[in-house]
Amino acid sequence: MLWQALEGAGVRRLCPAEVRACEARGDRVTLELADGESLSARLVVAADGAASPLRAMAGIAVHGRDYAQRAVVAHVATERPHERTAWQRFLPDGPLALLPLADGRSSVVWSLPEAEAQRVLALDDAAFMQELGVASEFRLGRIVSTTKRAAFPLRLQLAESYQAERFVLLGDAAHAVHPLAGQGVNLGLRDVAELRDVLVAARDAGRDFAAAHVLRRYARRRRSADTLDARGFDALARIYAWQSPSLVAARGLGVRLLDRLAPLKRRLAEHAAGL
Incomplete structure (x- = not known):
């Protein structure tokens, strides 16, 4: 476009x-x-x-910091339509996002530690689609096809x-x-x-x-x-990288509290949308 x-x-x-x-x-x-x-x-x-x-x-x-992660990316077709909805799941190793594309496929952005990213990149298509389905809890059904995977390093960087x-x-x-x-x-x-x-x-x-x-x-x-x-x-x-049970519980409490504060939640969504 x-x-x-x-x-x-x-x-x-x-x-x-x-x-x-x-x-x-x-x-x-x-x-x-x-x-x-x-x-x-x-x-x-x-x-x-x-x-x-x-x-x-x-x-x-530039200055910033390295997250010691890579984002594994691909375009996938799924068993069920994405209904123009972005879906994200926060996993222990990093977030997984399925983003809707105009042609009906979804764009995958899967943040993983360096070694795990290399392992996922080395999988054949069938194994990758199965692991992606499990990681996404098959939210869009089975992954039925995928493009070749690529990956890029994740950094916080400001000029x-x-x-x-x-x-x-x-x-x-x-x-x-x-x-x-x-x-x-x-x-x-x-x-x-x-x-x-x-x-x-x-x-x-x-x-x-x-x-x-x-x-x-x-x-x-x-x-x-x-x-x-x-x-x-x-x-x-940093917050979503917490592994301690007490910190994870505190994070969950904060997310639930935010979900109930409709005006703040709406304002954050408006800021994210540039409104």
């Missing part, structure tokens, strides 16, 4: 492509591609993932700055969070909305939309909000 929207907006796509150098020169930024092509623009928006090569080229450092000269970060290039809250994409979309508002306001006022003070407004607002959210998700990850 997003690729189609780009085509409809007349955006030129260079895919695949690799940026070898990024340099600001006066009121332009020049990108040198691996194939020798050179691109020039007034602003570079880096949304190239948690390992962002562009962020490194801009000299922006120390969201901007450089005629350059901004957004999405996972700016912040990476644990998937247990399912908020990674939402945070990225909020970055996009904020950047759009800031750039449009500057353009409509006749100002240089890529000027440092304009980009600083975006960077300050989003980094502050993203830091609060990321720390909140990190606290949840």
